[in-house]
Amino acid sequence: MPPSSLRVVYAFAREMHPKTSDVFIQYGTAGFRTKANLLEHVVYRMGLLAVIRSRVKNGRTIGMMITASHNLEPDNGVKLVDPDGEMLEQSWEEIATRLANVSDNDLESTTAEIIKQVNADMSLKASVFIGMDTRYTSPRLAAAASNGVIALKGTPKEFGIVTTPMLHYCVKCRNDNTYGTPTEEGYYEKIVGAFKNIRQKLPVYGEYNTTLYVDGANGVGGKKLNIIKKSLDGELDLHLYNLGGNGGKLNLNCGADFVKVSQKPPVGVEHVPFQRVASLDGDGDRIVYYYVDDKDNMILLDGDRIATLLASYVTELLKSADATDLKLGLVQTAYANGASTRYITEELKVPVSCVKTGVKHLHHAALSFDIGIYFEANGHGTVVYSEKAKKAINNISKDGEPEQRKAAQLLLNFIDMTNETVGDAISDLFLVETILCAKGINVKQWLQTYTDLPNRQLKVTVKDRNAISTTDAERRCTSPEGLQTRIDEIVSTYKSGRSFVRPSGTEDVVRVYAEADTQESADKLAAEVARAVFDLAGGVGTRPELPT
Numbered sequence: 263m264p265p266s267s268l269r270v271v272y273a274f275a276r277e278m279h280p281k282t283s284d285v286f287i288q289y290g291t292a293g294f295r296t297k298a299n300l301l302e303h304v305v306y307r308m309g310l311l312a313v314i315r316s317r318v319k320n321g322r323t324i325g326m327m328i329t330a331s332h333n334l335e336p337d338n339g340v341k342l343v344d345p346d347g348e349m350l351e352q353s354w355e356e357i358a359t360r361l362a363n364v365s366d367n368d369l370e371s372t373t374a375e376i377i378k379q380v381n382a383d384m385s386l387k388a389s390v391f392i393g394m395d396t397r398y399t400s401p402r403l404a405a406a407a408s409n410g411v412i413a414l415k416g417t418p419k420e421f422g423i424v425t426t427p428m429l430h431y432c433v434k435c436r437n438d439n440t441y442g443t444p445t446e447e448g449y450y451e452k453i454v455g456a457f458k459n460i461r462q463k464l465p466v467y468g469e470y471n472t473t474l475y476v477d478g479a480n481g482v483g484g485k486k487l488n489i490i491k492k493s494l495d496g497e498l499d500l501h502l503y504n505l506g507g508n509g510g511k512l513n514l515n516c517g518a519d520f521v522k523v524s525q526k527p528p529v530g531v532e533h534v535p536f537q538r539v540a541s542l543d544g545d546g547d548r549i550v551y552y553y554v555d556d557k558d559n560m561i562l563l564d565g566d567r568i569a570t571l572l573a574s575y576v577t578e579l580l581k582s583a584d585a586t587d588l589k590l591g592l593v594q595t596a597y598a599n600g601a602s603t604r605y606i607t608e609e610l611k612v613p614v615s616c617v618k619t620g621v622k623h624l625h626h627a628a629l630s631f632d633i634g635i636y637f638e639a640n641g642h643g644t645v646v647y648s649e650k651a652k653k654a655i656n657n658i659s660k661d662g663e664p665e666q667r668k669a670a671q672l673l674l675n676f677i678d679m680t681n682e683t684v685g686d687a688i689s690d691l692f693l694v695e696t697i698l699c700a701k702g703i704n705v706k707q708w709l710q711t712y713t714d715l716p717n718r719q720l721k722v723t724v725k726d727r728n729a730i731s732t733t734d735a736e737r738r739c740t741s742p743e744g745l746q747t748r749i750d751e752i753v754s755t756y757k758s759g760r761s762f763v764r765p766s767g768t769e770d771v772v773r774v775y776a777e778a779d780t781q782e783s784a785d786k787l788a789a790e791v792a793r794a795v796f797d798l799a800g801g802v803g804t805r806p807e808l809p810t
């Protein structure tokens with residue numbers, strides 16, 4: 263592209279999407295995320311970067327998703343999706359951060375520097391898929407993204423309102439047509455088609471019943487399930503709540519994050535004792551289950567619980583298919599409940615690894631197994647199957663003994679039902695429903711596999727959250743000095759106590775996690791550790807209170 267046409271690009275940027283704030287913004291755990299009104303120039307610039315990235319990848323399609331996931335309505339965000347549908351390569355996060363923060367005057371020279379640094383051939387074609395969530399600020403930001411793409415002569419394709427995982431799926435399909443059709447309809451055909459297929463082989467039996475309530479967080483996931491619902495033929499009886507409209511606010515007192523963190527049922531969902539409910543987050547990439555018992559207690563079945571259910575079922579199918587030479591493994595983070603980790607290693611006898619928070623870390627680690635299951639406790643996760651596993655299962659489905667063939671064919675449907683690119687609430691919902699049905703169990707029986715250790719999460723505001731550094735998959739902190747020793751001292755006074763702290767990658771806070779043998783102890787442990795953070799890491803505002 264000749265320099266003269268680039269000049270027009272930057273004049274346009276200054277005019278249409280000027281940098282309006284000097285607040286430093288960082289490509290964090292899930293892209294850029296902040297108040298929507300601070301984001302327009304960032305999104306425009308990410309449009310430029312997506313084109314550069316596409317060219318570095320020889321014209322393969324890159325994705326841009328406009329969303330702030332489980333955050334409240336006034337926030338928004340943008341993240342880039344790499345050609346195989348995975349998160350942006352980590353080494354580009356620093357490049358993205360640099361481009362987002364330069365002044366309008368330096369935009370031209372910085373872009374030129376980046377093009378040189380990554381060795382992009384700007385004469386190549388470039389393609390960018392753009393999706394957005396239901397936030398009212400999203401269309402404007404999606405338009406800014408498109409403008410950025412067009413500015414560097416890339417071709418944007420806008421998908422309108424889609425879940426984050428749908429966009430990841432479409433990017434993957436566009437670059438690898440063996441994976442499916444890169445459209446919303448193609449997505450439904452793959453996931454829902456596989457679910458229907460499997461239901462024909464495994465009819466409903468035992469304690470399982472087909473009624474499922476869903477909390478849509480007033481976001482995009484519920485809306486898409488409403489489309490899917492029309493195509494279900496009694497295989498699943500979806501009762502959908504919090505679909506947006508009717509005054510319901512996105513993620514406000516509802517949705518997967520609210521349910522997980524507050525350990526309370528969401529507003530807006532009818533509560534029928536022992537009825538299982540799936541709660542999605544605002545952009546449809548997380549899911550947790552819960553039910554309310556006859557004494558109004560909410561019982562949570564979180565991401566750890568879903569991961570263990572998946573691991574136990576895949577293990578069973580691998581055994582029946584006589585494919586146990588395929589290595590199955592599970593990946594968690596430090597937030598995984600200690601009881602789930604014990605259950606996986608001791609009962610399921612599946613190897614577990616623990617990595618840093620953030621799906622990119624989990625996804626990467628899961629790829630080292632033939633079949634890798636990864637889940638954050640908050641309900642973000644999926645299964646990835648290696649080519650070796652797919653081939654082996656495919657061969658057994660054709661050449662195995664009758665029983666082995668049957669199991670292998672079920673596994674093939676199961677693979678089809680999985681969105682392997684990223685955690686996906688809709689795909690996970692169908693996977694869970696399939697397993698509960700296959701095992702003929704209800705939600706209480708699902709809960710019986712192990713008992714969660716009571717736990718509590720808290721947030722502490724400090725002057726600079728980066729004053730906290732961690733090691734050992736974030737389970738221990740190395741600075742500020744003295745904090746880890748203090749945490750160790752506190753934890754040692756609690757039965758089955760475990761606690762760690764880390765700076766959030768999506769909010770300006772330090773997160774505290776604690777678990778112990780009783781809820782009272784977990785609450786007290788979390789509060790004591792929060793006070794230690796406040797005292798030793800530059801707490802701001804009021805010192806956290808101990809529970810009374």
Ligand SMILES: CC(=O)N[C@H]1[C@@H](OP(=O)(O)O)O[C@H](CO)[C@@H](O)[C@@H]1O
Nearest residue numbers: 291292620621638640766767768769
């Ligand atoms: C404790 C927790 O739930 N942290 C979440 C949250 O990250 P933080 O870095 O903790 O803010 O948002 C991430 C993106 O959605 C998600 O991957 C992660 O699990």
Ligand SMILES: [Mg+2]
Nearest residue numbers: 331543545547
């Ligand atoms: Mg999300």
